Structure formats: C-alpha cells, structure tokens
Amino acid sequence: MASIELLLLFTLAAGVLAFFASKIHKLLGPIVTILASLFVFVSITYFGYNGELDMSVSYLPYVTFGFSYAGLFFAIIVTFIYSMVSFYNPFFAKKYKSPAVYSMFYLFNLVGIIGVFFTNNFLVLFFFFEFLVWTSFFLISFGKSRKAAVSYFGFSSVGGLSLLYAIFIMHNAAGTFNIDAGLAVISGTDATLVFILFMISAFSKLGAFPLHIWLPFAHGNAPHHFSPVLSGALVKLGAFVGVMGLLRIGSSTYFIDAIGLDTAHYIIAILGALTIVFGTLMAIRQDDAKKLLAYSSMSHGGYILVALTLGSSLGIAGGLYHVVAHGLSSAAAFLAIAAVSRQTGTTKMSELGGMIHKMPITYVVYLIAIISMAGIPPMGGFISKWLIFQAVIDQGLIFVAIAVFFGSIGSFLYVFRPLASLFLGQELPKYKDKIKEAPFFMLVPMLIFSVLIIYTGVFPNFFLGFINKIIVEVGVAPITLNNGVIYILNGTLYPTLIASVFGVGAVIALIIFLIFPKSRKVGLMDTYTAAEFIYTEELLHYSNNFYAPLERLYEKYIDIMENFYEGVSKKVNQIGRFFKYYFFSNKPEITVFWIIILIIGLLLGGDLL
Amino acid sequence: MLNILAGIGIAFFGFVLQTSVAGFNRKVTGRIQKRYGPVWYQEFRDIFKLFTKRSVTHGWIFDFGIIMALGGTIGTAMFIPLTTHTLAFAGYDNFFIYVYLIAVGMLGMAMSASGSGNPLASIGVMRALTTMLAYEVPFMIVALTIINLTGTSSLTEIALMQQGQFNWFAIALPLGGIVGFISLMGMLGKKPFETYVAPAEIASGPMVEYGGKQLGMLLVMHELSVFIEVSLFMYLFLGGAESIIMFLIKYVLIYTFANMISSVNGRMKIDQVVLFFYKWPLIMAVTQAVIAIYLGWVI
Numbered sequence: 092m093a094s095i096e097l098l099l100l101f102t103l104a105a106g107v108l109a110f111f112a113s114k115i116h117k118l119l120g121p122i123v124t125i126l127a128s129l130f131v132f133v134s135i136t137y138f139g140y141n142g143e144l145d146m147s148v149s150y151l152p153y154v155t156f157g158f159s160y161a162g163l164f165f166a167i168i169v170t171f172i173y174s175m176v177s178f179y180n181p182f183f184a185k186k187y188k189s190p191a192v193y194s195m196f197y198l199f200n201l202v203g204i205i206g207v208f209f210t211n212n213f214l215v216l217f218f219f220f221e222f223l224v225w226t227s228f229f230l231i232s233f234g235k236s237r238k239a240a241v242s243y244f245g246f247s248s249v250g251g252l253s254l255l256y257a258i259f260i261m262h263n264a265a266g267t268f269n270i271d272a273g274l275a276v277i278s279g280t281d282a283t284l285v286f287i288l289f290m291i292s293a294f295s296k297l298g299a300f301p302l303h304i305w306l307p308f309a310h311g312n313a314p315h316h317f318s319p320v321l322s323g324a325l326v327k328l329g330a331f332v333g334v335m336g337l338l339r340i341g342s343s344t345y346f347i348d349a350i351g352l353d354t355a356h357y358i359i360a361i362l363g364a365l366t367i368v369f370g371t372l373m374a375i376r377q378d379d380a381k382k383l384l385a386y387s388s389m390s391h392g393g394y395i396l397v398a399l400t401l402g403s404s405l406g407i408a409g410g411l412y413h414v415v416a417h418g419l420s421s422a423a424a425f426l427a428i429a430a431v432s433r434q435t436g437t438t439k440m441s442e443l444g445g446m447i448h449k450m451p452i453t454y455v456v457y458l459i460a461i462i463s464m465a466g467i468p469p470m471g472g473f474i475s476k477w478l479i480f481q482a483v484i485d486q487g488l489i490f491v492a493i494a495v496f497f498g499s500i501g502s503f504l505y506v507f508r509p510l511a512s513l514f515l516g517q518e519l520p521k522y523k524d525k526i527k528e529a530p531f532f533m534l535v536p537m538l539i540f541s542v543l544i545i546y547t548g549v550f551p552n553f554f555l556g557f558i559n560k561i562i563v564e565v566g567v568a569p570i571t572l573n574n575g576v577i578y579i580l581n582g583t584l585y586p587t588l589i590a591s592v593f594g595v596g597a598v599i600a601l602i603i604f605l606i607f608p609k610s611r612k613v614g615l616m617d618t619y620t621a622a623e624f625i626y627t628e629e630l631l632h633y634s635n636n637f638y639a640p641l642e643r644l645y646e647k648y649i650d651i652m653e654n655f656y657e658g659v660s661k662k663v664n665q666i667g668r669f670f671k672y673y674f675f676s677n678k679p680e681i682t683v684f685w686i687i688i689l690i691i692g693l694l695l696g697g698d699l700l
Numbered sequence: 701m702l703n704i705l706a707g708i709g710i711a712f713f714g715f716v717l718q719t720s721v722a723g724f725n726r727k728v729t730g731r732i733q734k735r736y737g738p739v740w741y742q743e744f745r746d747i748f749k750l751f752t753k754r755s756v757t758h759g760w761i762f763d764f765g766i767i768m769a770l771g772g773t774i775g776t777a778m779f780i781p782l783t784t785h786t787l788a789f790a791g792y793d794n795f796f797i798y799v800y801l802i803a804v805g806m807l808g809m810a811m812s813a814s815g816s817g818n819p820l821a822s823i824g825v826m827r828a829l830t831t832m833l834a835y836e837v838p839f840m841i842v843a844l845t846i847i848n849l850t851g852t853s854s855l856t857e858i859a860l861m862q863q864g865q866f867n868w869f870a871i872a873l874p875l876g877g878i879v880g881f882i883s884l885m886g887m888l889g890k891k892p893f894e895t896y897v898a899p900a901e902i903a904s905g906p907m908v909e910y911g912g913k914q915l916g917m918l919l920v921m922h923e924l925s926v927f928i929e930v931s932l933f934m935y936l937f938l939g940g941a942e943s944i945i946m947f948l949i950k951y952v953l954i955y956t957f958a959n960m961i962s963s964v965n966g967r968m969k970i971d972q973v974v975l976f977f978y979k980w981p982l983i984m985a986v987t988q989a990v991i992a993i994y995l996g997w998v999i
Contacts, residue, residue: 477794500837615758
C-alpha cells in the first residue's frame with residue numbers, strides 16, 4: 092500500500108531537501124530530483140496498477156483524494172516523463188544561476204501533478220492546478236526569456252480562473268465540491284456555461300487555437316531540459332481537463348444528426364481542426380528546432396481535442412492513446428534537441444549540420460521519435476492516428492477530416508526538417524572536431540523513450556487495455572482487443588503483424604544489399620555539383636528556408652492571430668485610458684465635468700421624480 | 701510463416717509485373733513521341749546492370765536509409781491483395797497500412813538522400829514532401845467517403861462491396877474517381893506532377909548521388925511502390941480484381957493511361973502543384989463527400 096498523501100508530502104520534502112542539497116554541492120540537488128521523481132513514478136505505477144493506492148488523508152487539512160482510472164493514467168505518463176527528463180538536470184545544472192531553486196521547483200511541480208490527478212474535490216483540484224502553474228512559471232523563467240514565462244502565466248491564469256468559475260457554478264448546483272457529484276448534477280444552460288469554461292481552461296493548457304500564443308513562445312524559450320516536460324507532460328493537463336469537460340458533462344445544445352454530434356462538441360472539433368492546421372503551417376516555417384517541436388505539440392494537442400470531442404469509444408481511445416504516443420515521442424525529440432544544444436550551444440537549424448557523424452545515437456532517438464510523431468508504423472503514433480482517422484471517418488466529419496489528414500501529412504514535412512538540416516547534410520567544419528556524443532546518462536532516458544515508442548507501436552494492447560478501463564469509467568462501451576489485434580467498427584489492425592512484415596522486408600533489403608559488391612566510401616564533399624567547383628561545406632548545405640516555395644503561399648497570413656491579440660490589447664489599453672482619464676485623474680477640468688454631470692443628473696432626476 | 705512466404709511471393713510478382721509494364725510503357729511513350737522505344741525487358745536489364753556495378757557510399761546513413769526504404773516498400777507490397785481472395789494476410793489489409801507503411805520507405809529514401817550531403821537531393825526531398833502534402837489530402841477525403849459508405853476499411857471488403865452492393869466507385873462517385881486518378885498521377889510522380897524528380901532541373905532530385913546497387917535498390921523500390929499505388933487505386937475505384945487475369949488487365953490499363961497522359965504534359969512548378977491540388981481536386985473531393993455522405997446520393 093502506498094498512501095497518496097504520504098507520497099505528496101514526501102515529494103514536497105524532497106523538493107526542500109533538493110534545495111539545501113544544491114547549496115552543499117551543485118550536482119547534489121539535481122540527483123535528489125532524479126531519485127525522488129523515480130521513486131514517485133515507480134510507486135504510483137506499481138501500486139496504482141495493482142489497485143493498492145491508499146486515498147485516505149490524515150495530515151493535510153481540507154484535502155481529499157479519490158481514485159479514478161483517468162487520473163491514474165495521466166499520473167503514470169506524466170510522472171514517467173518527469174522522472175526520465177530529470178536525468179538531464181545534473182548536466183544543465185551549471186548553466187543556470189541557481190540550480191537549487193530549479194531542483195526545488197521541479198519537484199514541487201510533481202507535487203502539483205499528484206494533487207491534480209488524484210483529488211476528488213474541485214477546490215483541491217484548483218489549488219494544485221494553480222500550484223502547478225505557479226511553480227512551472229518559475230521553471231520557464233529560467234530560460235531565455237522572462238516574457239515567455241509571463242505569457243505562459245497569463246494564459247494559464249485565464250484557464251485557471253475559468254476553471255474556478257465553473258467550479259463555483261457547479262457548487263451552486265450540487266452544494267458540494269465533489270467532482271463526480273458536480274459533473275453529474277449540472278444540466279441545462281449551466282451545463283453549457285460550465286462546458287465553455289472547462290473548454291477555455293483545457294484550450295489554454297493544451298495551447299489550442301485561439302489560446303495558443305503562449306505555447307511556442309514558452310516551449311521555445313524554456314530551459315532546454317524543461318521543454319520536454321512542458322510538451323510531453325504539462326500540456327497534457329489540458330487533455331485531462333478536456334476529458335472532464337467533453338466526456339462527463341451532459342450536452343444540452345442542438346444535436347446534429349448527420350454527423351452524430353451536438354453543436355458544442357462540433358464547434359470544439361472545428362477549433363481542434365484549426366489548431367492542427369495552424370500548428371502544422373507554423374511548424375513548417377520555423378528555423379528554431381525547439382519552436383518547430385513546440386508548434387508540432389500544438390498541432391498534436393488539436394488531434395487530442397478532435398478525438399475527445401467525438402465521444403465514441405474509438406475517439407476516446409484514439410485521443411488517450413495519442414496522449415501516450417505524443418507524450419513519449421515529443422519528450423524524446425525535445426531531449427534529442429536538448430542534447431544537441433548542450434553539445435553545440437544552439438538550436439537553430441540553419442547553424443547546424445551533419446550532427447549525425449558525431450552524435451549517431453541521438454540521431455537514432457530523434458528518428459524513432461519523429462516516425463512516431465508523423466504517425467508511421469511501426470511506432471506508437473500510428474496506432475493513435477489510425478484510431479482517430481477511423482473515428483473521424485466513422486462519424487463522417489468531412490471538414491474536420493481535411494485538417495486531420497493535412498496535419499498528418501504536414502507532420503512529415505516539419506519533422507523531416509531538423510532531420511535533414513540539423514542531423515544530416517554536410518558536416519560543418521565548426522563542429523567537426525569539437526563535438527562528442529552526449530554523455531551516457533543523457534542517452535539512457537532517450538533510449539528508454541525509444542524502446543517505449545516502439546513498444547507502444549508493436550504491442551499497443553497493453554495500453555489500450557488500460558484505456559478501456561477509462562472508457563468504461565466515462566460510460567462508453569470499450570473497444571474490442573484480442574491477442575494483439577484491435578477490432579473496431581470499420582476496421583481491424585494487427586500492429587505486431589505490420590511490424591514483423593516490415594522486419595521481413597528490411598531483412599530482404601539487407602540481404603540484397605549485402606550480396607552485391609561492396610561500395611567505396613567517399614567524403615560528403617565528393618558530390619555531383621554540375622561541374623561547379625565548391626570547396627566550402629556551408630555552400631553545399633541546404634538548410635535555410637527549407638520549404639520556401641510552400642511557405643511563400645501562406646506567409647502573408649501567418650500573423651493574423653498575433654495581430655488580433657495585439658488589437659485586443661490595444662483596445663483594452665484604450666478603454667483603460669478612457670476610464671483613467673475620466674475617473675482617476677486630478678485634472679481640474681475633469682472635476683468640473685463631473686460636477687456638471689452631477690448637477691444635470693440631479694436636475695433631471697428631480698424633474699423625473 | 702506460410703503467409704509471410706505468400707507475401708514475399710506477392711511482392712516479387714508485383715516487382716516483375718510492374719517492371720515489365722514499365723518497360724512496355726517506355727515503348728508506348730516512344731510511339732507517342734514517334735520513336736521505336738526500347739524492348740519491353742529493358743528495365744530488367746537496367747536494374748541487373750546496376751546491381752553488378754561497383755558504387756560509392758556517403759556513410760552509414762546513406763546505406764541504412766536505402767535498406768529502410770526498400771524494406772518498408774517490400775513490407776507494404778506484401779499486404780497487397782492480388783485478387784479479392786488471394787492475399788497474404790486476409791482480414792488485416794487495412795487501407796491505412798498502405799498509405800502509412802509506404803511512408804516508411806519514403807522516409808528512408810529521403811533520409812538517405814539528405815545523408816549524401818548533396819543540396820540537390822535535399823531540394824528534391826523538399827519537393828517530394830510538398831507534393832505529397834498536395835495530393836494526399838484530396839485523396840484521403842475520397843477514401844473517407846468510400847470507407848464511410850462501405851463501413852469498412854479493409855481493401856478486399858471494399859472491392860467486394862463494389863462487386864455486389866455498389867457500382868465501381870469510379871462510377872458511383874464520379875467526382876471522387878477523377879480526384880482519385882489525379883492524385884494517383886501525383887503519387888506515381890507522373891507529369892505534370894514530377895517536379896521532385898525534374899531530371900534537367902535538379903539532376904533527378906533525391907536520386908542525384910546514387911549509382912550501382914544503391915540505385916538498383918531504389919529502382920526496385922520505385923517499381924514496388926508503383927505496384928502498390930496502382931493496385932490501391934484499382935481496389936478503391938475499379939472494383940478490385942475477381943481473378944488474376946482481371947488484375948493484369950486493369951493494372952496495365954490504369955498504368956498505361958496514366959503514362960499516356962504524362963507523356964503529353966509539361967512539368968508544373970512546385971507551388972503550382974500545391975495550388976492546383978488545393979483548388980479543384982479538393983473542392984471536388986469535398987463536394988463528392990458532402991453529396992455522398994450527407995445527402996446519400998450515390999449512383
């Protein structure tokens with residue numbers, strides 16, 4: 092038995108310990124984060140999976156815990172990513188002013204996560220939600236830009252406050268802060284309002300259109316070893332809120348028969364679709380590898396939203412499996428980029444090239460991660476995308492499907508960009524001699540991620556079996572799984588077979604390759620240049636403006652949302668100035684103006700009376 | 701185990717078939733251009749010549765990518781049903797396997813090409829991916845319509861539905877059939893959508909650095925992927941094949957027709973390709989989907 096309460100207190104204490112340990116030696120604090128987060132992950136997974144988590148509370152005031160499969164599912168994924176990424180903390184400890192504070196907040200973050208996913212009380216949920224936002228705000232501000240952290244905090248606060256408002260409405264209706272009671276009781280107009288508020292909260296966490304501005308900004312500027320957590324784990328909190336809002340609030344809007352969805356869900360699906368398209372288009376044109384991955388996280392958040400709105404067992408399974416698949420692959424890709432940036436000092440693709448020759452293992456990790464992100468078998472991303480495709484097709488959502496397919500093919504484009512210009516291509520002379528492969532303990536978590544990505548793609552039924560429990564929990568029929576085969580309404584998939592057939596194909600190709608004459612090795616500069624004489628690597632490296640012809644088609648329109656928000660902020664400013672001018676100024680003319688208004692008012696009022 | 705052997709047999713059959721048909725089509729192109737054209741087994745000669753030649757390599761990723769490319773494509777070809785009853789893995793011929801497993805091959809090839817360090821190869825890969833972004837979306841919308849109507853995404857079951865309940869989808873969904881064929885031209889890299897190969901412009905794009913066995917393997921991969929794409933079109937739109945003879949007839953007709961259109965066309969620029977596909981084919985595909993799914997009008 093493991094008590095959630097003790098686990099939470101343990102993590103809190105470990106955070107404080109990490110702070111003081113860092114004061115003794117710079118590396119001690121980060122090592123404490125590794126041990127503590129691993130301990131939390133192992134105990135939650137082991138005891139949670141065996142159903143032995145103790146939810147009773149004896150020390151903390153007001154806090155109550157309750158078990159749900161959805162909470163456990165998210166907690167396992169998120170704590171796993173935290174524990175894996177924590178291996179990077181010692182290597183980046185020297186780069187920041189106070190690693191002590193970083194380590195402490197890293198573990199405080201975990202406290203927030205345990206609280207959010209295991210509570211059954213809305214107010215406690217809100218408290219830990221804000222705690223999480225607040226601690227991660229400090230973690231992000233360790234990075235390149237303070238402004239990014241502020242932007243993250245602003246959008247997250249909007250999400251948090253709308254959640255609070257929804258909680259109060261439900262408390263009014265149900266008379267209790269209990270989550271299950273509140274979600275069950277709510278109906279009618281209240282339900283629509285609560286639904287909208289929940290969606291604002293989920294959108295702001297997932298970084299979905301139109302509340303996405305903070306996401307690339309924060310992901311791109313966060314510390315290199317915090318971005319994996321942010322994208323793989325923290326953003327998934329939005330999916331958790333989305334599960335509550337989309338699946339557990341009874342709908343009260345007009346039901347559209349042709350697509351089998353009610354209007355509210357359909358609007359959310361359309362917004363999810365816009366998120367996919369917008370994220371994809373923006374990811375294609377980024378030069379910073381981290382920003383590219385950030386926009387890809389946004390687009391994948393759109394997939395999760397679209398899948399969850401469908402509400403069918405297929406959609407829920409696809410969405411939740413996508414949480415796993417994207418969490419793993421995104422964390423792995425961000426870790427690979429973090430490793431590159433540690434060795435070279437930059438994440439700009441136009442400044443890098445040929446890293447594969449010095450960092451082959453990092454390259455392989457990145458390759459496996461992007462195969463999964465692009466939804467290509469035999470990796471986990473294929474399974475989730477397949478489920479989402481089938482769910483969308485099943486409902487006949489044509490316009491959402493355009494976005495879903497566009498995002499899927501578009502992901503080939505943007506994930507290939509770092510592969511081609513950062514890892515492959517010419518080996519630039521400035522990195523030729525100085526760069527080494529990342530240290531062993533940085534490779535360990537990356538390789539574990541890779542193994543899991545392949546595992547989720549070849550044997551998905553273990554995770555899908557777990558997801559089935561969540562599907563039953565929200566009151567939908569589970570999907571049929573049998574011996575490694577997934578049976579759904581309009582299709583059957585046997586992932587293990589696909590993987591082994593691919594293996595057979597690769598073996599045949601390898602045999603063909605080996606039996607024919609061996610090739611002579613030549614350098615990278617020894618290439619066909621149409622009789623031009625080129626001696627500098629930079630001139631033979633195609634990495635700037637990779638998709639220029641495609642970007643040209645839409646670059647006029649990319650600033651629309653930024654301009655919109657800028658316009659809004661200008662308008663708010665104007666209104667503020669208006670009020671300041673008329674209400675809060677000490678100019679005599681304003682005072683005279685108010686006196687005149689007052690007199691007119693009194694006169695008119697007297698007249699009317 | 702037997703299934704896997706059957707799959708390998710189907711892939712080998714596909715290779716032999718497509719290589720012969722491609723050779724025959726070189727003759728067809730020749731006649732259109734008032735030449736004689738080479739013999740029908742010229743493609744076999746080319747491939748075998750390449751395999752016996754010594755070549756150069758640009759490092760491990762250059763070779764690894766080729767193996768991944770050919771492996772993925774052979775794997776996909778093993779899933780192809782020859783007739784509606786002759787297939788290696790009955791029941792598991794899901795439509796999405798063909799679209800996405802073949803992408804492993806494409807990714808491998810793209811990786812290997814970029815690994816050669818030649819900028820022309822990277823430009824070719826960029827163009828190939830952009831073209832893919834263009835043709836795939838309209839094609840998938842039509843596929844969505846078909847899967848939604850038939851209620852199954854198994855390729856053979858879709859074909860069986862066309863032999864029974866529905867007309868061939870090229871007839872039942874006329875707009876969709878046209879979109880499907882235009883997308884097929886894009887998939888096959890036929891003119892006017894062959895921007896990513898563009899021999900005179902970017903020196904055959906991704907293929908620029910290859911020679912010897914590497915080029916030979918790429919040619920085998922190319923033949924196999926053409927086999928997959930043409931078969932996919934046949935099963936989605938032309939009712940599949942009841943017997944092997946029907947398969948051969950339909951196959952040769954589709955490929956020759958595509959080739960004939962190709963040989964009288966020029967080459968589009970890459971942004972023109974994207975604009976083209978996102979204009980008429982997409983509008984037609986969406987119109988078709990709305991008519992067929994929401995209104996239920998199917999011929």
